[in-house]
Amino acid sequence: MAARIAVVEDEEALSILLRYNLESEGYVVDAIMRGDEADMRLKEEVPDLLILDWMLPGLSGVELCRRLRTRMETQDLPIIMLTARGEESERVRGLSVGADDYVVKPFSTPELMARVRAMLRRARPERISGxxxxxxxxxxxxxxxxxxxxxxxxxxxxxxxxxxxxxxxxxxxxxxxxxxxxxxxxxxxxxxxxxxxxxxxxxxxxxxxxxxxxxxxxxxxxxxxxxxxxxxxxxxxxxxxxx
Missing domain, CATH: 1.10.10.10 (Winged helix-like DNA-binding domain superfamily/Winged helix DNA-binding domain)
Structure with a gap:
């Protein structure tokens, strides 16, 4: 069964790019544009991995990440945070609220795909084809x-x-x-x-x-x-x- 990845990103062009690349590697992708909508949908179904933008309408990615870590069903959900913020203090903040990895925009899409595979391999090894x-x-x-x-x-x-x-x-x-x-x-x-x-x-x-x-x-x-x-x-x- 293919791994399911939720992409929470409000930049439509980037969301489409991420979806295309993830689906080309065989993942099932759920694209969400708003933080508050993602909050509700993640209560209904938990993906295998979450790619989360820092700045989102409705609810920030930082706050959403913090909320997810307080819930039993999502406390171990692998989270990669995307942001244009590159300062060390902001990276520390993102990781401190529970993100597992941190990627600064603009980023290399092949590198992000490699990070996704590495994280799934650690967290959901049964979902990565050998x-x-x-x-x-x-x-x-x-x-x-x-x-x-x-x-x-x-x-x-x-x-x-x-x-x-x-x-x-x-x-x-x-x-x-x-x-x-x-x-x-x-x-x-x-x-x-x-x-x-x-x-x-x-x-x-x-x-x-x-x-x-x-x-x-x-x-x-x-x-x-x-x-x-x-x-x-x-x-x-x-x-x-x-x-």
Whole structure:
């Protein structure tokens, strides 16, 4: 069962962006525009994770977070707070009322998605799929093993994370900067051309002979896992996927 995430954000464009990215990773998203409405809806049904804006109409995100922590059914709800406030005192305030993580706008969407996965993995491990599949490629997150058409592919840790990142959003084109944020992290300084090197290593490892290359290069934009590759698994009894 997919994890359900509530997004409480009054900026419509940002709310749409977050919903699109979360749904592309398989989550069920409930978008809410007002703090007081979120307060009522969270009394009726508790999501697996809450992304909460600091400033909201009706009821501030800080006050909503404080209220949620006083209720038994939401006292352990994972909460990521979004805000344009970057001062240390404001971050401390957000965390002191019960937020588990704090992201300052503008932020890297791939990094936020990585934080969501990390938080769900800790709080709701049963809601995070341990395996990813695309065409004839299977990736096991627990064992850190990758197979293609049944044969094991040896990948270094960076190439594994890169493949995992691309497989989570088939068809989506990521710039080199987005890949650096999502795979290496914003706190690590790596030249953008390093991405090209690791993509080359990944391609060399996963492609053999005349096998189709699942990674698509988009000139001037970046890289993507080719969405048409998802249907490339050869039809056979061993590769059939139950409905």
């Amino acid at each position: 395996r990813l599949s695309a065409g004839d490629i299977d990736l096991d997150r627990q064992s850190h093993r990758v197979h293609r058409s049944g044969r094991e592919i040896r990948l270094g840790p960076t190439e594994f994370r890169l493949l995992e990142f691309l497989m989570q959003s088939p068809g989506r084109v990521f710039s080199r900067e987005q890949l650096l944020d999502g795979v290496w992290g914003r706190d690590v300084y790596v030249d953008e051309r390093t991405v090209d090197v690791h993509v080359g290593r990944l391609r060399k490892a996963i492609n053999r002979g005349r096998e189709r290359d699942p990674i698509r290069t988009v000139r001037g934009a970046g890289y993507a896992l080719d969405e048409t590759f998802l249907q490339s698994r050869p039809a056979s009894k061993s590769s059939s996927v139950p409905a």
